[in-house]
Amino acid sequence: MFKLSRLVLLAGLSLSMLAVPAQAQVFPLGDGPWEFDTYSPPQRIKVSVIARGIEHPWGMAFLPDGDVLVAERKGALRLIRDGVLDPQIVSGTPQIAFAQWGGLMDVVLHPQFADNGLVYFTYTKAGEHPEGGEYWTTTALGRGRLNEARTALENVEELLETNGWSDVIGGHGSRLRFAPDGKLFMSSPFRRHPEAPQQPGSHIGKLLRLNDDGSPAADNPFIGNPDYMPEIWSVGHRAIEGMAYHPRTGELWAAEHGPQGGDEVNIVQPTQNYGWPLVSFGRDYSGRPAAALEKPYLEGMVQPLLVWVPSIAPSGMMFYTGEAFPRWQNDLFLGGLMTGRIPGTGHVERVSFNVFGEIKRERLLNDLKQRIRDVQQGPDGLIYVLTEEVDGALLVIEPVAVPAQ
C-alpha cells in the first residue's frame, strides 16, 4: 500500500528547502470592506469578505441558490452555506496527494446539476513508483453526487486517470469547464516534462475533451489516429489554470500559467499546437530562455492572443456578463497569483477589447496584496474572488455609485 503520509512529509521537506519568500503569507488580509477607484471607464468598487479561513483554495463552484463549493488544495471540499463557511467539510473526496504544488484543484457542477447533483473535480493522485522512488503522481478527474444536505459527496468515482505519471515535483494545475454542448474540457498539466507536451501519446501538456462520464468525446479531433490519446483536443500547453467561453463568439479561451514572462491567453481550437515547450516568451527561473528556441515564433504553432511579460501567474478566469457592472460586460477577468514571485503582488486583471482586439489591461485589488486563485461571476451578477493564502478568503466585488460631478 502506498504510504501517502510519507509522500506528503517528504514532499513537504523538499519544498521547504526549495521555498522562496513568495511562499510566505506576507500581507494578512484585513477585515474590510474596502473601496477602490478603477478606471477606463471610471468605476468605483467595494470589496467585502464573504468567508475566510479557507486554506489554500483552488477552485469554486456556485450552486444555483448562491451557496458555493470551494476546493481546498489539501483535499477538503468546503461549503459556503447562506454566506457562511460551514465548519464541517463536505465528506467523500478520494485520497488526494497534496503538497504545495498539487492536491485538490478545480471543482465544477454538471450542467444538469439541479437534476442530478453531480460535482466534478480534478486532483493529484499518488501511485507506487515503478522504480521505487518516493514521488509518483498524476492528474485525475473525479465525480460525486452532492447529497441533499450538502454535507457529502456520494457515489464518488474516478472518471479519468491521466497517463501523466511523473516523479517530478510541481507542474500541476488543472481546470475544468463544461462546454455549451455538455462536453467537459479538462486541462492536463505539463509536469515539468521536457518533451511530453509535444508527444501525442501523452496526456501531459494537453487540453482534453471528455463526455460527462470521463470517456473521450466521440467527435474528438484525433479519434482514430492511433498515435494520439483519444481525449486530446489541443497540444503544446504548459499549465492551463483558467478557461472561459467568450459570451459573444462562443470560443473557448484559456489562460496558461507560463514560466517567468511567458503567461498566455489563447483561443483553444481543435488539433492546434500552442507551442510549449518549443515556443514561449518566458524564461525559466535560472534566467535562461524557457523555450527551446531563441525566437518567440515558429511556423505551425499558434501565436498567443495575449501575453504577460513579466508574468502575473494567471489562475481562474471569466468573462463578465452581468448587470451590476454594465461597462465591464464582455471584459475578461483573470486571477493573478503574483508577479515575478514577488510577495504582495497578486491581483485581478481586467482586460477589455474592441472589435480589433485588446484595448486595455487594468489591475484590480492589487492594494490588498493577496494571491488570487479564481475569479467568477456569481448568480447575482457580482464578481467573486478566491484568494490563495493560508487564510484564504472568498471576496465579493460590488459597484459603488459615485455622485455625478
Place this chain on the structure above:
Amino acid sequence: MFKLSRLVLLAGLSLSMLAVPAQAQVFPLGDGPWEFDTYSPPQRIKVSVIARGIEHPWGMAFLPDGDVLVAERKGALRLIRDGVLDPQIVSGTPQIAFAQWGGLMDVVLHPQFADNGLVYFTYTKAGEHPEGGEYWTTTALGRGRLNEARTALENVEELLETNGWSDVIGGHGSRLRFAPDGKLFMSSPFRRHPEAPQQPGSHIGKLLRLNDDGSPAADNPFIGNPDYMPEIWSVGHRAIEGMAYHPRTGELWAAEHGPQGGDEVNIVQPTQNYGWPLVSFGRDYSGRPAAALEKPYLEGMVQPLLVWVPSIAPSGMMFYTGEAFPRWQNDLFLGGLMTGRIPGTGHVERVSFNVFGEIKRERLLNDLKQRIRDVQQGPDGLIYVLTEEVDGALLVIEPVAVPAQ
C-alpha cells in the same frame, strides 16, 4: 515670425480633446518619508522627498558636488542647490515648443564638465509649416555653458536640428548619454511617422551618435553611404527614453517606450535594425496590432532583450553600481510612467540578471502612485527618482537596516 503661443494654445486645445483620465494627477504625493519592503533579496528602503514643485520634469543631471540640474518640460532649467530647489530658473535656454507631448527633455553634462561647464539638452523646436499648417516641430540638440553662480546657461548654441519635422502631435521623447569615449548618443523619436523609422535619409526613429559639437562622429557606421544620414548609429526605434551603459560589459542599453504592450529594452549596436514599426509586440490605442506584421519576429531585425506586456511606459534608466545597496549592484532600474495608461500605476522597475539573462523584475515605489520619469544614481551612491507630475518631485531612496532575525 512663428507664433509659438498660438501653437501651444492650439496644441493644448487639441490635447484636451484627446485627453484620457491618465493625464490628470489623481494621487497627490504625501510628505513622506515612506518605508517599504522589497524582495529578492529582501531589502527595506526609505523614500524621502528632496524637492517638489518641479513642473513635469523630464531629465536631470547631477553636478559633481551633488547639486542637480532638472529640465522642466515647459522649457525651464531648474537647479536643486544644496538640496533645495532654487526658485529662480536657470536662464538661457532657447525658445522651446512645449506642450503635453514635448518641450525641454533630457539634460546631461559634458564628461569634462568640471573644466568646461558644458551642459547639453534636447528639446522640441517649432518652425514655420511649409504648407502653412499650425504645427511644425522637430527635435533639436542644444548646448550652453553653466555660469559659475549656476544661474544661467551662457553661449547657448543649437548643435543639431534633426530633419524630423512633422505636423503630427506627439511621438517625442529624446534621451542623451555620453559614451565612455566622449561621443554623445541622442535618441531621435518616431514622431508617429508610419515609415520614417525605417528610412535611412530620415533622423526619425533613429539613435544618433555625435561628436561633442553635434557633428556626426567620423567613425559612424553609415559614414560614406549617401543613402544614410551620417549621424545614424541604429535604426527602427520608436521612442528611446532611457539609455545606460552596462557597468560590466560596456554595452549601451536602451529602453524604448513602445505602443500598448510593446515596451522594449535592447542592447543597441551599430547598423542594427530594431524593427519599428515593422515588428513589435504592441497594439495601438485602437486595439489593432501596432506593427505592420502579425508576428513579433522578422529575419534581420533584432529581437528585444526585455519586453513588457502590458506596457510600463519606461522612461529614464540606469544600472546601479553604488555601495549603498550592495545586493542591487548591476541591476537595471527604469522609471515607469504608468501601466496601460491607468492612473496611479507609475513605479520604478528593478530588473536583476545572472549570467544567463534576466531572473527577476520587481516594482518599487508603486504604492506612491506617481509617474516616474527618470531614475539615476547620485554621486553618493543613493538612488534618485524624478516624478513626472504637475507637482513633480525629486525623491531619494536609501537603505534601511533591518535587525537580523
